[in-house]
Amino acid sequence: MKVIILAGGGGTRLFPLSRAGFPKQFLKLDGGMSLLALTVKRFLAVARPADIVVVTNKDYVHHVKAELAAAGASDAHVVLEPAARNTAPAIALAARYCLDELGAQPGEVLFVTPSDHIVRPVEVFGRSVRQAAELAAAGRIVTFGVKPDKPETGYGYIQAGAKLGAGFAVDSFKEKPDKATAEKYLAAGNYYWNSGMFAFTVGCLMDELKACQPDIYQLASRPFGEVLADFALMPDISIDYAVAEKSKKVAVIPFTGYWNDIGSWDAIYEVLDKDADGNAVKGDCLALDCSSSLLLGHSRLIAGIGLEDVLVVETDDVILVAKKGESQKVKDLVAELKARG
Ligand code: GDD
Ligand code: MG
DSSP states (O other), rough: EEEEOOOOOOOTTTTTTTTTTTTTTGOOSSSSOOHHHHHHHHTTSSGGGGGGEEEEEGHHHHHHHHHHHHHHHHSSSEESSSOOHHHHHHHHHHHHHHHHHHHOOOOOEEEEEEEEEEEEEEHHHHHHHHHHHHHHHHTTTEEEEEEEEOOSSSEEEEEEEEETTTEEEEEEEEEEEOOOHHHHHHHHSEEEEEEEEEEEEHHHHHHHHHHHHHHHHHTSSSSSHHHHHHHGGGGOOOHHIIITTSOOOOOEOOSSSSSOOOOSHHHHHHOOOOOTTTTTEEEEEEEEBSSSSSSOOOOOOOEEOOSSEEEEEOOSSSSEEEEOOOOGGGGHHHHHHHOOO
16 A cells, blocks of 8 residues: 655645645644644554655645654655646646556555644554555545534535445535535435545556546556656646546545544634633733633734633734634635735
């Protein structure tokens, strides 16, 4: 099995800490390891560093190498995209690398994972990876499903069908539905959120690209060096739209551990340790009569009085102050800032 870690996204939902030049996968939320380094470590229980391939944008090469060293996996491979084309081309490029540079056979399983999530505990995760690898080896595009508890529109939704191995065959996959559809799926009870992790054999991925996204298949059917040279010709599309929505071979393994894609400051508040008053505090902060708040200091003292359900994130040039529960709107704020120029 080869592990493909996707580390080329440039999200802005954690503004002002994460920006285009320093996206979420490189954040050290606990002051300790970055999300990327934690992701690498999680896989060291099931794979050797030499079987790990990190695929990222060329602009992030230094961050990625530093995080691999921090995770004790300097021997992992790094594939650099010359342009950002989303996850389907990134995965196709990494698969080509495995075939041509690492000697992978078409029957070898690729386990694809985002680099910016929190997933635990490692034992439950390892068991699910093995179950997924088994289904993948039998010719399936395997997804990892998480039980939904709200009609989140930022995720893919997986409709589970008949029992299959340790999981289910998938009747349909819908990427990022609108609110009304997400509510319908939640009420139906047989839908999972897509966690963003996938397992398939190299051969199955190529077959499904050929059937579902022939433009990527054509470009990716040549030697690795040529795929890299022509990478800018790839369409900009995620694996969810390109393959998961269209393939008839999708299966799902329900993941029963903790999964959080920490896509907002609210989600970060949720994962951080809290004091007796429910405050998550990092950096130099003084909080009088504050409760259920996030105070994240960087270079200055954050002094708060009587705050309740407030999120404060301080960086060198920006102080974000938001009401808890509203942090999804950070993306609107970033859009306004961009419009300002
Ligand atoms: N190498 C590379 N190149 N990596 C990329 C690129 C790229 O062009 N674009 C994104 N990534 C990485 C991101 O860094 C992240 O680790 C992962 O691929 C997923 O990309 P996101 O952009 O974060 O996807 P998403 O959150 O909108 O949606 C995906 O994840 C959801 C769960 O969090 C989908 O798979 C959804 O179906 C899923 O529910
Ligand atoms: Mg994401």
